[in-house]
Amino acid sequence: MFLWQKYASSIEMQSQIAIQISHDKSLTWQAVGQRINEYAFELFQQGVEQDTGVALISKNSLELLLLYLAVIQLGGRVLLINPNTPLEKIDDLCLDNQIEFYYSPVEKKLINATALYFVERSEKTLQSAVTIECDLLRPATMTLTSGSTGKPKAVVHNLKAHLDNAKGVCTLMHFSKQNSWLLSLPMFHVSGQGIIWRWLYKAAQLHLPTEDFYFSVMQSSHVSLVPTQLQRLLSYLQQHRNNTFNTKGVLLGGMQISVELTEAARKLNIETYSGYGMTEMASTIFAKKSDDKCGVGQPLLGREFRLEGNEIWVRGAGLAMGYWQNSEIVPLTNQQGWLQTKDLGIWQNNELIVQGRLDNMFISGGENIQPEQIEKVLKQSDDVVDAFVLPIDDKEFGQRPVAMVKFKDNFSQSAVENLQDFLQNRIERFKQPVAYFPLDTEKCQQDNVKISRAFLKKELKFLLGK
Structure with a gap:
């Protein structure tokens, strides 16, 4: 049944x-x-x-x-x-x-x-x-990967995987039958489906958002958001100071989570959890109650991990049956039974720190550059709302980093110069962006959830007149 x-x-x-x-x-x-x-x-x-x-x-x-x-x-x-x-x-x-x-x-x-x-x-x-x-082991759901590097693949999960993933998140966030979770993310993302299985696992309440999305956020005990949504929630609360906030826990994921953002939420008595997950693992793999460190904590119940050459390998609760290819389910693990995530990470202070994607890294003058590392420093500036770093071709260095930035105030030359001054002693010279462009977060957002790097690359080409 x-x-x-x-x-x-x-x-x-x-x-x-x-x-x-x-x-x-x-x-x-x-x-x-x-x-x-x-x-x-x-x-x-x-x-x-x-x-x-x-x-x-x-x-x-x-x-x-x-x-x-x-x-x-x-x-x-x-x-x-x-x-x-x-x-x-x-x-x-x-x-x-x-x-x-x-x-x-x-x-x-x-x-x-x-x-x-x-x-x-x-x-x-x-x-x-x-x-x-x-039958908990029967193929049940097919969830598309982002397809940013090619044709999207359908990841096949059975119900056991969804429920095993839900169990770990519910345990961490103390989600029970008496609670409610807002269906705040699209169901065509695995993170949206994760909400459904937590609701079913605990026989709790599922809340559907109303037209006033951020008011709905405030009415549910638990909610899943990406950092962009949390930033908008904080702005909403500043404008609606008389509204009561009922949320006990906000699960964050989908991109790099800044300590400054979670600290701003904490000052408003919003408890956030910083997580790391992926489609192939039915959503969240690591998570912790947000603190002053930039990691994502330890693996949740039933998950295992290892680091191989700084690449994160995972297995356990939530692991998909495989990819659907030519009417068959093709395993997604390597010969050792691990899923190679293509994400880079280090283990520091008894928690995982996710450093970025292997496929985002580029080489400039013989040096490896990880865009997420530069983005993290850019976002430490009080003037910056969001920032992304991309490579552009360069005859001398092969490729050089440029930044697309959304400032708290309007994009201007003086704002760029202030940001360049900010970076001087905070990051190596070869990692400092050689050019800056305005970032339109609304335009570049994928599925109203996260910024699409593939779209950013197209936008950068347009801005460069290519």
């Missing part, structure tokens, strides 16, 4: 609130179970069954959530796709991943998959649920 079925049939739990849709609208566990059954019935009628691939192409919504669980209840493979993805690319993704059906609330006509439609049905038609036996 799937967890939502268990809760829906429990006399003790069926009348308890499972999903808070808005201030005055909610669903009990019994209602959630019924709604999932309705969707499962409709899916089954249209041909979805065990091992069928189904793509859901939508922004977060109650409908998307219930459909996601309905496909799993039928034993299907559910692939979530960003609705902003170009239609041709969606078609290719469906073909590559053996997707037979798709659903989108906005009409999309695909060649390689059949559209699903839903109509209202009476309860009499739905007396028996369409379901299979719950």
Whole structure:
């Protein structure tokens, strides 16, 4: 029996609130179970069954959530796709991943998959649920990697991996049945799905954001945010000082987390947790209660790690079954059974410090340059909101670093000069950017969550007139 079925049939739990849709609208566990059954019935009628691939192409919504669980209840493979993805690319993704059906609330006509439609049905038609036996080891979800270095790969997880990952996060952050978690990140990211499985693992409440997103953040006991969202939350709180803040824990991830930002949150009595995770591990791998150190703590319950040549290797709770390729699940671990993350890290003061991506590193005049190291120093300036470092070609040095910066005030030559002065004694000369460009965080944000380096590279080319 799937967890939502268990809760829906429990006399003790069926009348308890499972999903808070808005201030005055909610669903009990019994209602959630019924709604999932309705969707499962409709899916089954249209041909979805065990091992069928189904793509859901939508922004977060109650409908998307219930459909996601309905496909799993039928034993299907559910692939979530960003609705902003170009239609041709969606078609290719469906073909590559053996997707037979798709659903989108906005009409999309695909060649390689059949559209699903839903109509209202009476309860009499739905007396028996369409379901299979719950198998925690069956392939259930397919989550796309970012695809920044090529075609996105679909990472396949079973339910055990999602629940094992959830257990570690819930333990660290003291998330219990009495708490609520806001669905604050897109479900087509593994971090968004992680929220769902924590909710289900603890039979807690799931809150859906209202139009005033940051007010919704304040109403949930737990929330997942990327640093950009936390920065906006702090600005929101400065403007709405009379609002009560109910959040007990904010889980941060998705990029480098500055100590200055978490300290600013702490001064407002917001408790943050600094985390590090990845799609292949079903979300969070390391996390800690944020402090004055820039690390991400120790591995959570059931996770293991090792450092090989400064590359982070991981395994354990949350590890995916593999990548979906040519109708097969291809293992993603090496011969020793470890996942090589391509992330660089060091172990210092009894915690992991993530230093950046192997594939972001470039060579300038024979010296290895890790952009994230320079970015960290740039963000220490009181004048800087956000910064990214990229390489540009150079005849003498091969490549040189340049910076795209968002200042607290307008981008100007004087702001750049002040920042250059700030860097003088803080970083080696060959690592200091040779040019600065304005950073439009809204324009360069991927899926309204994190800054896309691939997009930044395109933007830099445009700015350079190439």
